[in-house]
Amino acid sequence: MMxxxxxxxxxxxxxxxxxxxxxxxxxxxxxxxxxxxxxxxRHHAKHHHCPSHRRHKRSSGSKPSAxxxxxxxxxxxGTPTDPWTGAPxxxxxxxxxxxxxxxxxxxxxxxxxTETTTAPAGPVHVQVxxxxxxxxxxxxxxxxxPAGEVVIEFVNHGQDEHNLHAVEQPAENTEAGxxxxxxxxxxxxxxxxxxxxxxxxxxxxxxxxxxxxxxATLKVE
Numbered sequence: 001m002m003x004x005x006x007x008x009x010x011x012x013x014x015x016x017x018x019x020x021x022x023x024x025x026x027x028x029x030x031x032x033x034x035x036x037x038x039x040x041x042r043h044h045a046k047h048h049h050c051p052s053h054r055r056h057k058r059s060s061g062s063k064p065s066a067x068x069x070x071x072x073x074x075x076x077x078g079t080p081t082d083p084w085t086g087a088p089x090x091x092x093x094x095x096x097x098x099x100x101x102x103x104x105x106x107x108x109x110x111x112x113x114t115e116t117t118t119a120p121a122g123p124v125h126v127q128v129x130x131x132x133x134x135x136x137x138x139x140x141x142x143x144x145x146p147a148g149e150v151v152i153e154f155v156n157h158g159q160d161e162h163n164l165h166a167v168e169q170p171a172e173n174t175e176a177g178x179x180x181x182x183x184x185x186x187x188x189x190x191x192x193x194x195x196x197x198x199x200x201x202x203x204x205x206x207x208x209x210x211x212x213x214x215x216a217t218l219k220v221e
Contacts, residue, residue: 123149123192126218128202130183132158136212138202144219147197154179155188162204162214164191169199169217176200195220 127141136158154164165178177193203215 123151125151125153127153127155128164128216129155130158130162130164130204130214132160132162132214136204136209136214138164138204138214138216140202140216140218143217144221145195147195147220150193150195150220152191152193152202153188154183154191156183156185159185161185161206162209163206164202165205166191166193166195166200166202166218169201178205182206197221 124145126145129139129141131137131139152164152166156162161182161184163179163182166176168174168176176195177191179189179191183189197220200218200220201215202218203210
């Protein structure tokens with residue numbers, strides 16, 4: 001009986017020793033594999049063929065990380081900054097957040113601005129018609145004109161020759177101008193005068209024609 005108890009105790013000791021040995025080998029195996037992997041990683045580091053080496057470089061922090069509490073790509077004042085150095089990021093000319101058109105683009109491309117020109121005003125025209133069939137008189141196309149250059153178109157619809165002269169009122173001796181030659185029946189000619197504001201008497205200077213009524217008044221304003 002005692003022999004059997006002694007043999008059981010011996011077997012139990014041998015079993016405990018075996019379990020202890022296996023546990024020691026199991027604990028030593030990961031360390032051996034890790035040491036072997038590190039050695040292989042250092043051996044192939046210059047070729048960058050070792051995956052664990054790349055993981056080691058990322059975990060070791062080859063570049064300084066961005067400052068804690070600062071948003072990536074922007075500074076505390078809203079200015080874009082470099083995430084590695086913290087310096088302000090370069091500004092690209094022409095880049096902006098607005099969607100409006102650039103200054104100076106109010107007109108369509110390729111369209112030249114048009115310029116409006118006003119033609120200079122010409123001289124004023126007045127037609128004066130001489131009649132002598134049913135009495136001597138002058139017929140004016142208009143009785144008033146603006147001051148300045150005035151072109152008088154003299155038309156003779158009478159049976160006799162007639163002419164035209166202009167005298168300013170009330171100084172009847174001051175002649176503004178007149179035709180140098182008489183106009184024959186059914187003929188016409190032009191007389192250009194430079195008149196200032198006032199009242200002018202237009203008449204025929206042939207004897208008795210003015211007294212018979214061949215005259216008219218032209219107002220210059």
